[in-house]
Amino acid sequence: MAMDGYKGFLGLLVSALLVGFLSVIFTLVWVLHYREGLGWDGTALQFNWHPVLTVTGFVFIQGLAIIVYRLPWTWKCSKLLMKSIHAGLNTVAAVLAIISLVAVFNNRRANNLTNMYTLHSWIGLTDVVLYVLQLVLGFCIFLLPWAPLSLRAIAMPIHVYSGLLLFGTVIATVLMGVTEKLTSRQTTPPYNTFPPEGIFTNTLGLLIVLYGALIFWIVTRPQWKRPKEADSSLLQSNRGAAEGMEGAITMSLGGNTDKSDAELNSEAAARKRNLGLDEAGQRSTM
Amino acid sequence: MAMDGYKGFLGLLVSALLVGFLSVIFTLVWVLHYREGLGWDGTALQFNWHPVLTVTGFVFIQGLAIIVYRLPWTWKCSKLLMKSIHAGLNTVAAVLAIISLVAVFNNRRANNLTNMYTLHSWIGLTDVVLYVLQLVLGFCIFLLPWAPLSLRAIAMPIHVYSGLLLFGTVIATVLMGVTEKLTSRQTTPPYNTFPPEGIFTNTLGLLIVLYGALIFWIVTRPQWKRPKEADSSLLQSNRGAAEGMEGAITMSLGGNTDKSDAELNSEAAARKRNLGLDEAGQRSTM
Known part of the structure; x- marks a missing residue:
């Protein structure tokens, strides 16, 4: 398929995949090397699924779902197939986000910790609820065949805007999560002595911002839209x-x-x- | 001037102004009522200029600069005047952001605190540097008369993208700042007991996200563009x-x-x- 600036697109796509993948790896290294590891037993090991699943599903996979229509190799596929892939990736992201919430709530209940007092938790829970709502509405309006043309036409700009706003807000929430964890951690070495863990998680934060920036660039170039x-x-x-x-x-x-x-x-x-x-x-x- | 969906535009504009103004008021109430107040003496009073100037300049005024071309009453004004207002508002925002940095660095030096170890500081300082770069490049390319047409045409989509990305990233940085301050604060009552200050600053965070969401909606509606x-x-x-x-x-x-x-x-x-x-x-x- 012909595409304006194909080489540029390819370079940015590969960069996005690389940076997104690296973000997931960094999150895994963070919880496995710098923290307690992974488990499902109510301890910190269970909490650690929270960042891993959030970065994997809610950041990396959501980003892929956003740009999936822009891959020129898929332009010969039917729009119905592409919609199903878009919805499928977003469903996977939503499921991982929900499991990541279960992990953190279980961990906090097991340790008698108060829930939902931080800005991170307020915005993060709102993100998940609105993301599921967006998924259900998107499925009913754009994938099921019954919605009238007029409704689809009205809903599409809102769907696109909400999707990108949610993606950006999820990234902001992840950055708050990293900040919270590093600032509140009482163990040594503390954040203000530039410990390896601090440098490492700050770098993870930068990688996630860069991933978001690449996805936003790719998805807002008019010349890279799927042709009519x-x-x-x-x-x-x-x-x-x-x-x-x-x-x-x-x-x-x-x-x-x-x-x-x-x-x-x-x-x-x-x-x-x-x-x-x-x-x-x-x-x-x- | 005729504008599609003028009432909708007006409603969203008034909402954005209200929410943005409320964010500034909330920040002032936070530092004056819940914290130590304002001053320029190296103490916490000086630090408190940091959130006030950041939310006023880097969030509220930057948001106004972004949507200034969309006000239908200005469509009869020359583009040169509108560009000057856009550049002027962004200059005010940049100056306030720089003073807010001076406030925090002075406060930290006076108290022998380590600088630049948090993700907030890494992303925030990058924001300010890139914002000033964007301002200087924007001035040279779009306001001064010497840049060739071809350069302007290439630079414009990058300018728009960078501007919106910076605005979003600044908001994320503010949310990290709120998180950091509330999480690390050692005084009573602590964040996890739902103190009035915690509820209040969380609400401030939500207001700032809402302000960003309104600005993004207004600036991405094609029907509200300044006419050719x-x-x-x-x-x-x-x-x-x-x-x-x-x-x-x-x-x-x-x-x-x-x-x-x-x-x-x-x-x-x-x-x-x-x-x-x-x-x-x-x-x-x-």
């Missing part, structure tokens, strides 16, 4: 149904929702709507 | 020079930079370039 379905159908003749849907969306955006509602019972219309809305989605990806 | 200069010149006939510059930019983006370089010595060309590049800037605002 109508264009790809010139290459794949079995997807002719996608053609001519541009007008329908424009109409729908213009407030003429009655027509698309009336089309709801037709299976062919639903198929058309699916393909058509793909375009609304692409154009809304900022 | 060619269109506004229909309303203001004395700016006819703006018309027909679209093609020049497209050409320049296509790699034909020789022509615009050759035009450099002509004052009229410089004027045209200024107006024309406004458009490149607008279209790049995501």
Whole structure:
């Protein structure tokens, strides 16, 4: 598939994968080497799943889910397949985030520690709740075939904005988590003596910010959007149904929702709507 | 001036101003009521200027600078004036951020405290350095008349991306700062007993995230962009020079930079370039 600035895209994609992967490795080294290790017994070993699962799922995998439509090799795949991959990766991220919450709540209950008093916990729990809400709404509106065109057109810019805002906020929450852990830790050597653990976790924080910056750059370049379905159908003749849907969306955006509602019972219309809305989605990806 | 969804814009703008202003008030109440107050004597009173100036300048004023082009009442003003206001607000934000750094470094030196060991300090200092760099580069490339069209066209998407990334990262750094202060504070009542100060600063953190979310929504809505200069010149006939510059930019983006370089010595060309590049800037605002 042809893509403007393909080499630049490839370089940034490889950098993002590398930095994201390195963030996961750094988190593992942190809990295995600098702290107590991993386990599921209510002790600090269980707590340590919290950073590992958060960075793996809520940061790395969420970032991949965000840019999955931009991979030019997938442009010949159906939009339905790509939506399923996007939803699947986000589901994995959500499950890992929820398990990471269970780990920390179990650990705190076992040690009679107070919950939910930090800014990290307030924003982090809100992130998880809104992320699951985003996933459920996204599934119902964009993946199930029943949502009317007009609703999809209205929901898409909100979906894209919420997704990127949640991603950014999750990263901020991770940075607060690192700060909290290093600042509150009573053991020696303390944070202010530049211990190896402090330098190491600060570097982890920088890596996560860099990962976020790379994902944001990749996802906001207009030239790297998945091409309109109508264009790809010139290459794949079995997807002719996608053609001519541009007008329908424009109409729908213009407030003429009655027509698309009336089309709801037709299976062919639903198929058309699916393909058509793909375009609304692409154009809304900022 | 006509604007799509004007009421929605107005509601969000008023909300952003309110939430931003409230964040500044909350920060003042925090340092004046819950902590030691303000002063410039090397003690905690001097440190307290750090959160006040950061939230006022680096969060609130930076946010205003980001959305200033979107105010429909300013669309009849020249782009040069709006650029100057954008640069001016960012300069004020940078000066306040630098004074806030002086406050914290002075306070730490007076108390023989180690500097620069936290993730907050690493990311925060990087933010300030990159923000000043962004300001200087922005001034030289977009405000001074000498930069070639081609350079402006290449630099604009980077300028917009860097600006938004810096804004987001500054907010994350503020959240780390709040976390650090509350977690490390040894005085009673401690953070984990839900003291009024803890609830209050957590709320401040939420307000700042909400302010960032509102600014990001306002600045990424395509329908709220400042209209193309060619269109506004229909309303203001004395700016006819703006018309027909679209093609020049497209050409320049296509790699034909020789022509615009050759035009450099002509004052009229410089004027045209200024107006024309406004458009490149607008279209790049995501």
